[in-house]
Amino acid sequence: MPVLSVTELCKRYRNGTLANDRISLAVEPGEVYGLLGPNGAGKTTLVRQVLGLLKPTSGSIHVDGVDVVADPGYARRTIGFLPQGMMTQETIHVDEWIYGIGKLRGLPGAEAHQRTNELIEQLDLGPFRKTKMAAASGGVRRLAGFATAVVGGARFLVLDEPTNDIDPVRRQLLWNLLMAQRQRGTTVLLVTHNLAEAERVIDRFAIVDQGRILREGTPAALRSLVTERLRLELTMAGAFEPHPALQPDEGMPGSFLFQPSDLASVSAWLQAQREAGRLLDFRIGPPTLDDIYTHTVGGTKSNGAAAVLGAAK
Amino acid sequence: MTFLRQYRDLVQLSWRSYRDFALMIGIVNIGFGVGLVLGFGYVIPDIPEATAMFLVTGAATQMIVTVGIVGLPQVIAQAKNEGRLDYYFTLPISREAYLLAQVTFVLMQSLPALALALVFGAWNYGFSLDMDPLIVLVVPLGVLSLAGLGVAVAVISPHVQLTNAFTQLAIFYVLFFAPVILPKEQLPLVLRHVADFLPPTYVADGIRATTTNLPDTHVWRSMAAMAGFGVGSFALAAAAVRRRG
Numbered sequence: 001m002p003v004l005s006v007t008e009l010c011k012r013y014r015n016g017t018l019a020n021d022r023i024s025l026a027v028e029p030g031e032v033y034g035l036l037g038p039n040g041a042g043k044t045t046l047v048r049q050v051l052g053l054l055k056p057t058s059g060s061i062h063v064d065g066v067d068v069v070a071d072p073g074y075a076r077r078t079i080g081f082l083p084q085g086m087m088t089q090e091t092i093h094v095d096e097w098i099y100g101i102g103k104l105r106g107l108p109g110a111e112a113h114q115r116t117n118e119l120i121e122q123l124d125l126g127p128f129r130k131t132k133m134a135a136a137s138g139g140v141r142r143l144a145g146f147a148t149a150v151v152g153g154a155r156f157l158v159l160d161e162p163t164n165d166i167d168p169v170r171r172q173l174l175w176n177l178l179m180a181q182r183q184r185g186t187t188v189l190l191v192t193h194n195l196a197e198a199e200r201v202i203d204r205f206a207i208v209d210q211g212r213i214l215r216e217g218t219p220a221a222l223r224s225l226v227t228e229r230l231r232l233e234l235t236m237a238g239a240f241e242p243h244p245a246l247q248p249d250e251g252m253p254g255s256f257l258f259q260p261s262d263l264a265s266v267s268a269w270l271q272a273q274r275e276a277g278r279l280l281d282f283r284i285g286p287p288t289l290d291d292i293y294t295h296t297v298g299g300t301k302s303n304g305a306a307a308v309l310g311a312a313k
Numbered sequence: 314m315t316f317l318r319q320y321r322d323l324v325q326l327s328w329r330s331y332r333d334f335a336l337m338i339g340i341v342n343i344g345f346g347v348g349l350v351l352g353f354g355y356v357i358p359d360i361p362e363a364t365a366m367f368l369v370t371g372a373a374t375q376m377i378v379t380v381g382i383v384g385l386p387q388v389i390a391q392a393k394n395e396g397r398l399d400y401y402f403t404l405p406i407s408r409e410a411y412l413l414a415q416v417t418f419v420l421m422q423s424l425p426a427l428a429l430a431l432v433f434g435a436w437n438y439g440f441s442l443d444m445d446p447l448i449v450l451v452v453p454l455g456v457l458s459l460a461g462l463g464v465a466v467a468v469i470s471p472h473v474q475l476t477n478a479f480t481q482l483a484i485f486y487v488l489f490f491a492p493v494i495l496p497k498e499q500l501p502l503v504l505r506h507v508a509d510f511l512p513p514t515y516v517a518d519g520i521r522a523t524t525t526n527l528p529d530t531h532v533w534r535s536m537a538a539m540a541g542f543g544v545g546s547f548a549l550a551a552a553a554v555r556r557r558g
Binding site: 013014048051052055073077081083085090091093096101104105106133 | 325326334395402557558
């Protein structure tokens with residue numbers, strides 16, 4: 001049975017805006033499910049309905065098979081939530097905040113203390129334990145917020161942009177902790193714009209725009225929809241003449257696309273550039289979620305997406 | 314038991330979240346209460362004792378009313394504006410416990426001011442307080458009789474400025490058009506009838522009945538009325554916070 005099952009969900013606000021238009025999705029136990037989409041796509045509206053903050057216009061939402069539209073209390077008892085907005089909790093200390101939410105999630109005092117200490121250690125928040133939330137950096141607040149989502153041992157997490165403002169080292173700690181949670185069977189609905197990071201952790205994802213799911217699947221399956229070409233990202237010292245097989249990706253300066261069959265000759269060209277002292281850095285990889293996302297939603301990177309898509313055709 | 318434990322934890326969380334400001338607000342409230350009492354002496358020199366009692370207890374009532382329809386709506390409106398209200402409502406807690414915790418937190422910031430306004434007023438105008446132990450029920454009942462209305466306005470109001478405008482209007486009414494600072498007999502007939510249907514009238518009556526020996530006060534009647542308003546207004550507030558858009 002899916003942990004989260006959303007069927008034909010519609011939400012129309014009183015001003016007439018159709019924020020969710022017949023959305024259907026299912027998140028399986030232990031899965032990290034990404035919800036991607038531009039601002040105003042309807043992701044937050046969907047999340048707010050799952051959490052019981054909004055009532056759907058039509059359609060159904062089930063968590064563990066329980067109809068949470070009729071029983072929103074079940075969603076609150078089951079889901080650990082990290083909101084996107086940075087709530088200011090003013091003078092409360094980081095450890096007091098995690099501990100307090102742990103208690104509100106039903107942990108006895110001693111257990112809430114223990115879990116708080118564990119999370120502070122796992123997220124490297126020790127130096128900020130007694131920092132007031134209002135005085136903490138955005139990253140520390142975000143990590144403390146993440147800790148409050150997991151402190152109660154929720155089996156289902158809804159995380160809205162969890163890594164915003166977090167430095168790379170602690171971001172990795174957060175992902176590691178999330179992966180450990182998943183290995184224990186925790187299910188995650190991850191709302192994010194950070195596609196590069198999401199790609200490393202999500203099992204499946206949906207791209208949402210204008211209230212609808214445009215694409216759904218695994219990153220690998222969706223990547224194959226876009227192109228088979230490889231992407232080369234180059235940092236060169238000054239002007240250079242690119243290899244004939246390299247086609248510039250106009251949407252991403254310094255980025256080129258080429259066929260896998262040209263990999264050997266492109267590698268030789270890169271070696272020659274390095275020996276000539278022109279090559280500072282390079283990276284070769286498959287198309288990213290960014291490519292899939294841009295191709296699906298359209299938008300500001302449409303030139304690059306068109307280049308990628310063109311190769312696929 | 315769960316409700317009480319959540320209520321206690323929520324009061325603790327509110328206190329820890331705003332302890333520095335709570336102290337400052339408490340001090341400002343003391344200045345407000347004592348200043349109001351002191352100011353009456355400048356407006357009316359050589360105040361007769363009964364008038365002084367009426368005005369001082371009116372100032373104390375004003376403190377209670379302020380908790381319910383100014384302090385509380387502002388706390389809730391701010392929480393709503395910053396997304397905290399929604400966040401708390403995603404937790405497995407009773408929303409009524411959350412509301413009651415906020416009422417308690419705001420009241421904690423006003424209790425010292427309320428007590429000092431009474432004590433300072435009695436000392437300054439040379440009368441004795443005639444304290445009834447029922448004051449410990451009158452004060453929370455007085456706050457609760459108004460709190461629900463304040464919460465409902467804060468939750469339903471689409472903008473924090475609209476909430477503030479309402480609270481100012483409510484204070485304006487209590488200061489000049491209700492039998493709180495002014496004797497009922499001085500109000501126009503229509504306002505006397507309006508006053509019968511609004512909580513501040515009974516809060517003032519209850520405070521006077523439990524702190525002074527002023528005639529024509531009714532402790533049980535005022536408590537019953539405040540309890541009635543409290544149940545009604547809390548039901549209104551509970552409905553407002555249970556509403557899903």
